[in-house]
Every structure is written in C-alpha cells, then in structure tokens.
Amino acid sequence: LLTAGQAFLVKPALDDVFLKKDMRMLFLLPIAIILLFFLKGIFDYGQAYLMNFVGLRIVADMREKLYNHLQNLSLSFFTKTPTGVLISRITNDVNLIQGAVSNAFTGLIKDAFTIMGLVGVVFYRNWKLAIIALIVFPLAIFPIKEFGKRLRKFSRKGQQRMGSITTFLHETITGNRIVKAFNMEEYEKRRFAEENERFFKIILKRVRIRALSHPLMELIGGVVVALIIWVGGYSVVRGDLSPGTFFSFMTALLMLYAPVRDLSKVNLEIQEGLAAAARVYELLDIAPEIKDEEGAIPLPLISKGIDFQKVTFKYGTEAVLKEISLHVKVGEVIALVGMSGAGKTSLVNLLPRFYDVEEGQILIDSTDIRKVTLKSLRDQIGLVTQQTILFNDTVRNNIAYGNVKCSNEEIIEAARAANAHDFIQRLPQTYETVIGEQGVKLSGGERQRLSIARALLKNAPILILDEATSSLDSDSETEVQNALEYLMKGRTVFVIAHRLSTIRNAHRII
Numbered sequence: 001l002l003t004a005g006q007a008f009l010v011k012p013a014l015d016d017v018f019l020k021k022d023m024r025m026l027f028l029l030p031i032a033i034i035l036l037f038f039l040k041g042i043f044d045y046g047q048a049y050l051m052n053f054v055g056l057r058i059v060a061d062m063r064e065k066l067y068n069h070l071q072n073l074s075l076s077f078f079t080k081t082p083t084g085v086l087i088s089r090i091t092n093d094v095n096l097i098q099g100a101v102s103n104a105f106t107g108l109i110k111d112a113f114t115i116m117g118l119v120g121v122v123f124y125r126n127w128k129l130a131i132i133a134l135i136v137f138p139l140a141i142f143p144i145k146e147f148g149k150r151l152r153k154f155s156r157k158g159q160q161r162m163g164s165i166t167t168f169l170h171e172t173i174t175g176n177r178i179v180k181a182f183n184m185e186e187y188e189k190r191r192f193a194e195e196n197e198r199f200f201k202i203i204l205k206r207v208r209i210r211a212l213s214h215p216l217m218e219l220i221g222g223v224v225v226a227l228i229i230w231v232g233g234y235s236v237v238r239g240d241l242s243p244g245t246f247f248s249f250m251t252a253l254l255m256l257y258a259p260v261r262d263l264s265k266v267n268l269e270i271q272e273g274l275a276a277a278a279r280v281y282e283l284l285d286i287a288p289e290i291k292d293e294e295g296a297i298p299l300p301l302i303s304k305g306i307d308f309q310k311v312t313f314k315y316g317t318e319a320v321l322k323e324i325s326l327h328v329k330v331g332e333v334i335a336l337v338g339m340s341g342a343g344k345t346s347l348v349n350l351l352p353r354f355y356d357v358e359e360g361q362i363l364i365d366s367t368d369i370r371k372v373t374l375k376s377l378r379d380q381i382g383l384v385t386q387q388t389i390l391f392n393d394t395v396r397n398n399i400a401y402g403n404v405k406c407s408n409e410e411i412i413e414a415a416r417a418a419n420a421h422d423f424i425q426r427l428p429q430t431y432e433t434v435i436g437e438q439g440v441k442l443s444g445g446e447r448q449r450l451s452i453a454r455a456l457l458k459n460a461p462i463l464i465l466d467e468a469t470s471s472l473d474s475d476s477e478t479e480v481q482n483a484l485e486y487l488m489k490g491r492t493v494f495v496i497a498h499r500l501s502t503i504r505n506a507h508r509i510i
Contacts, residue, residue, distance in 0.1 A: 047106070066090055096273055118255055130249075395427065435450075
C-alpha cells in the first residue's frame, strides 16, 4: 500500500506544487513523503524478518522431521540407499525448499499486494489507459509458465546429480586409505571431474532459463511503457489529461513492472522448491518395514529362554535361512559357526528385529517378538560387532551411548571391566578425549574394548557377539577376550566366530 502511495503522491507534487505553485502543499508534501518512506522502511524490515522467520522455522522443522523419519526407517532401507543421497536430501534439497518458502512464497504475498495497490492507483488515475496497459501484461503468463516447467525438470536433475556427488565424496573420503594404497588418486580425480562436469551442465541449463526470463519480461514491460507514453502523451497534448495525472499513472505503471517481473523470479524459485519438496516427500512417504504392531506390549525381562520356530528368511527372493528351529535357555552361550554367507549374522539380526522373519516365529518366554514393542525388545539386547561403530565424540560419551543418564563411576567401572581403563588413562584428555570419526585415533583392539564397555554399561540380559575378535592381533584378542568373558557372565549369549578361542567356553555350537 505504501508503494502505491508513492505513485499516488506524484500527481499533487506535479500539479499542486509545480503547476499551481501551492505553498501549503509545498510544506505538507515533503513531510508526507518522509513519513511514507519511514513507515515503508519499518514494514520492509518487519516483513523481511518475520516472513524469513516463518520460512526458516518451517524448513528447520522439515529437516528435523526428515531426520526423525530416517531414524525410524528399517535397516533394509539403509542397505539399499547410498549415504550421500540421504545427506544430500537433508541438506541440499531442504535448502532449496528454504529458498522457496523464505523468499518465493513471502515474495508472492508481498508482490501480490503491491500489484493490487498499484493497479488501484492506475485505474483511479485513468481507467482507459489502465485497460490498454493491462491487456499486454497477461502475455507474460505464457513464458513464466513454460520457464517454470523447464526449470523444475532441470532442478530435479541437478538435485539427483548433487546426491551422486555427495555419495562419491562420502565414499572416497572415508575410503581414502584404500585409494592411496592402490594408487588410485588420479582415477578418483577423473571420476570426480566427470561427475562435477555433469552437474555443471545441468546447473548451466537452469542458469540459462533464469537468464532468459529477465530480458523477456523487460521486453514486455518496454512494449507496455512505449504504448502508454504514445497514447497518454497524445491525451496530455490534447488537454484530456493533466501532466500530474499522467506522470502519477506512469509512475504507478513503472512501479508495477518490478513486482510483476519479480513474480517471474518467484515462480522459478517455487519450481525449484517444488522439485526439492517432491524428493523430500518421497523420503517422508516411505513407511518403516519394521514397526510396532497395533496393541504391542512391553516385553518383560527374559526368564525362560528364546525359541526360533521354523524360521525362514529371504533377502529379496533368495532364501538365506530355511526352517531353522533352535531353543536357547536363559544364561546359555550359543556359538554359531559356518562358512561366510551361511546366514549366521542374518539369524542374529532377526532377534532385535533389524529384519522380520518371512515364515515361522521367534519367541522370548513364549511371546512372539512381533507382538512386543521394539523399544522393550531392543532394551534387552546388547550388541558387539566386528565392525566397531564409534562416534566422533569423547570416550565418555561413546561408552555412555544408550545409557546417557549413567554416572561417571559407572562409566569407569564399565571401562575397567572391558580392560579399557588403562589405555584411556594414557589418552591426552583421558575420558574427555575426542576419538575421531569411527574412532580413527584408536587401535582396533582399543576401539573394540570401548564397544564392549558400551555393551557392559547397557547391561542387557541378551548379548550378541558378531565376530567381535576376528580382526584383532593375538595380544589385542587376549585383552578383548578377557573383557568378553566378563561381559558374557550371567547373560544369554549368541557368539558368531571363526576362531576356536572365542567359542571354546560355549555351552553349544550350532
């Protein structure tokens, strides 16, 4: 409205001050102009801050919702989807939505109201000229629509390429040791250059569309202005219009061009945002395969045992386990032995419901694990794997993971029991030492002992040890084996191992 007010004041400025030489108007008009620009400044600030706050809040909530949804998805989803693609969707795609929400939708509202105000001034000053001017403006709709459609297509392709680049970066950076060991630096440079070039070409197509939309809108605006100057100028010469009315009309019309042009830019941003939103909602629409059934109950503490009853499991169409039956008593240590790919890890992955059985059932104390809540089931299971998963955090927080409310004394006690306390004391900041991504600053044996300390602190009655010592040297294995024996006391344990030393104390070997 205040933008329209600027155009409205042109008539009294010309007619009353310059033509009629009205001293009262000469005094009042500058005050009105200062007040108008002061108010416009306040509203501009308020609009920019508040609408961006809304946009940023929506995007922050969407990013959080997306991350929370990812955490609820099943393990099978993560085995099928590259990490880089997921990172790209949470960062790059959501940022494009931010542009659409913060800039585009807010611009859409602001420009629409500005256009309404200025159109009001245009019609108020001279409705005949207004009709001539506004006949040409609808012509702009067709290129806006076509550009928007093409931009959304290239924007989606660009986001897919960015996902590929992020995946490539994640793999080559985390696998840099192998890259160097095999002298593949030049090969990886070439691969990245090819990916980067493909991304560059798609982004260039987006730039071309954006660049073309501006001069086209300028041309349409120029045609309108030329037409109005010819018709309006003729009316002023004939005496049908006062110069003030004409220039007020022209000012409003020229001011009208900017928000109409901006609507074209807004449309392009919205199209990019819609392409990103489609990719984000594709992810949000994926339902978790593993979830609590309706009416699921908490699982009481295990007291009798675990039963695998004719369990069959497939990855896709290939059956990995066929009608496996096994009864395990509470406190029993079961060793699972077999060739690589025989299904040992697949069997124990069914227990915490990382995957669900195709046929048969798994019972804990005669209760089907699909009938209990996931949280209560997984609360009773501790896990130590061959691939030690640690976080780029302090030793203390890595041990306390899964039991964050534990005391400092409990953390130290778990570290002592896992034969980890002595080496932790030698670290620069002891328990406050940040161990790097995947615990890169520690040796294999040290990392494994931290994961055992973490499992000890969880104090779960069921324990899964998936080749927990297979990658260690003999000295480290002795330390870790002693820690594992302490960890296994009084628990129901499934041990997967290839080494005799790991399974010699098992009650049964399957």
